[in-house]
Amino acid sequence: MTVTVHPAAALAGSPVLPADKSVAHRAAIFAAIAEGESQIIGFSDAADPHSTLACLRALGVEIEERPDVLGADGTPSLFVQGRGLGGLRPAPGVLDCGNSGTTMRLLMGLLAGRPFDTTLTGDASLSGRPMERVAAPLRQMGGAVDLSDGGAPVGLRGRGLRGRGLRGITYRLPVASAQVKSAVLLAGLSARGTTTVVEPVPTRDHTERMLELDVLDVGGERHVSVEGGAAVRARRWVVPRDVSAAAFFLVAGSTAEAAVIQLSGVGLNPTRSGVLDVLRAMGATIKVSNERERGGEPIADLRVEAPGGLAGVEIGGAIVPNLIDEIPALAVAAAYAEGQTVIRDAAELRVKETDRIAATAAFLRAMGGAVTERPDGLVVDGGRPLHGATVDARGDHRIAMAAAVAALGATGPTTIRGAEAAAVSFPGFWEALEGVAVGSVEHGPPRPA
Ligand code: S3P
Numbered sequence: 001m002t003v004t005v006h007p008a009a010a011l012a013g014s015p016v017l018p019a020d021k022s023v024a025h026r027a028a029i030f031a032a033i034a035e036g037e038s039q040i041i042g043f044s045d046a047a048d049p050h051s052t053l054a055c056l057r058a059l060g061v062e063i064e065e066r067p068d069v070l071g072a073d074g075t076p077s078l079f080v081q082g083r084g085l086g087g088l089r090p091a092p093g094v095l096d097c098g099n100s101g102t103t104m105r106l107l108m109g110l111l112a113g114r115p116f117d118t119t120l121t122g123d124a125s126l127s128g129r130p131m132e133r134v135a136a137p138l139r140q141m142g143g144a145v146d147l148s149d150g151g152a153p154v155g156l157r158g159r160g161l162r163g164r165g166l167r168g169i170t171y172r173l174p175v176a177s178a179q180v181k182s183a184v185l186l187a188g189l190s191a192r193g194t195t196t197v198v199e200p201v202p203t204r205d206h207t208e209r210m211l212e213l214d215v216l217d218v219g220g221e222r223h224v225s226v227e228g229g230a231a232v233r234a235r236r237w238v239v240p241r242d243v244s245a246a247a248f249f250l251v252a253g254s255t256a257e258a259a260v261i262q263l264s265g266v267g268l269n270p271t272r273s274g275v276l277d278v279l280r281a282m283g284a285t286i287k288v289s290n291e292r293e294r295g296g297e298p299i300a301d302l303r304v305e306a307p308g309g310l311a312g313v314e315i316g317g318a319i320v321p322n323l324i325d326e327i328p329a330l331a332v333a334a335a336y337a338e339g340q341t342v343i344r345d346a347a348e349l350r351v352k353e354t355d356r357i358a359a360t361a362a363f364l365r366a367m368g369g370a371v372t373e374r375p376d377g378l379v380v381d382g383g384r385p386l387h388g389a390t391v392d393a394r395g396d397h398r399i400a401m402a403a404a405v406a407a408l409g410a411t412g413p414t415t416i417r418g419a420e421a422a423a424v425s426f427p428g429f430w431e432a433l434e435g436v437a438v439g440s441v442e443h444g445p446p447r448p449a
Pocket of ligand 1: 022023177
């Protein structure tokens with residue numbers, strides 16, 4: 001699908017954001033292995049969490065979508081009949097994780113200790129992503145994991161455990177990855193004894209919050225532990241709105257000539273909200289109000305106003321995992337800011353749905369931005385006017401949406417190829433963008449003037 005985005009000087013509105021993808025995946029998995037019925041309010045329509053649902057259904061879990069049972073904010077519910085960890089059944093075929101790294105990595109952890117074999121596959125992008133980072137600790141726990149060239153298809157030979165099962169380990173994360181942390185902790189549920197993940201640099205903590213795990217601070221490092229055989233409680237989960245989706249509107253509002261955009265019920269877990277800190281440090285006007293809790297996660301309403309009058313910043317160190325998915329959007333803010341922005345310590349971006357360092361540099365350069373790639377980040381010399389161009393999303397939802405936001409402040413139309421990728425995390429994105437910038441979104445290439 002091709003979308004053309006026309007410039008828009010003034011933005012206004014209250015776009016409805018999708019449910020938090022990270023929380024949605026986890027709520028579905030935890031509900032599946034709980035004993036009894038769980039309700040998930042505000043589950044995501046996005047493709048990635050639906051990949052997780054499809055896999056769980058294939059493992060014998062009954063999941064019913066109930067658009068008629070609404071939560072307090074009008075979002076529909078999902079009912080999951082948890083079978084207990086021991087109640088998962090061998091899937092009749094290969095489990096297709098689609099484009100979703102979280103699905104594949106969390107299910108590797110969940111299924112490595114089950115007494116049956118499973119094969120996990122994904123699309124071309126997911127098949128090229130590194131899985132050894134999960135396979136290595138699972139093997140240390142006694143799991144039998146086969147990879148193809150370090151990636152998918154992933155074979156889990158549960159029958160090969162021959163009744164021995166997994167053993168608990170203490171694992172220090174060599175890469176700051178919440179997916180690896182969560183996979184090891186999920187495997188820990190099937191293991192003998194205690195499994196502890198040590199995080200030198202904190203990553204998103206939804207798994208430990210949602211499972212109410214023990215977390216210790218030992219000499220500045222986080223130690224997260226789970227006991228083998230611990231039961232997961234069936235309960236009511238409430239999924240906040242995705243701060244990673246909010247980021248596109250926060251950047252759009254901060255870089256426009258005039259804007260007032262309101263975003264309600266946004267998850268503001270401190271391990272996810274680095275984008276707010278950075279945009280504010282750049283000079284953006286973002287007001288946070290009505291702070292409250294939803295399903296154990298802090299949420300709030302946000303209001304962004306232009307003009308932000310942004311200035312370049314340095315982004316690096318421990319904040320990076322807290323805004324890793326928002327870097328393409330932040331690079332767009334940097335292109336509209338005065339002065340230089342340096343983004344470092346973000347080499348992980350090279351192994352996301354696409355190489356996001358290369359993809360971000362490519363679309364910003366095509367639009368006239370001054371961007372230099374570094375192995376672990378980007379240098380953006382901001383303040384140069386951007387112009388419309390034809391760019392490619394490279395199959396990556398966040399690149400499609402970041403390019404769209406860049407296009408709003410450019411001169412002339414920008415055509416985004418592969419715009420359908422947005423639906424991986426934000427199915428209503430193009431409608432939401434049109435809602436705040438009326439007349440900006442044209443499906444297909446631009447009509448001749
Ligand atoms: C996620 C963790 C992050 C993030 C991804 C979702 C999660 O990946 O980029 O979009 O839900 O745990 P890594 O764990 O690979 O850093």
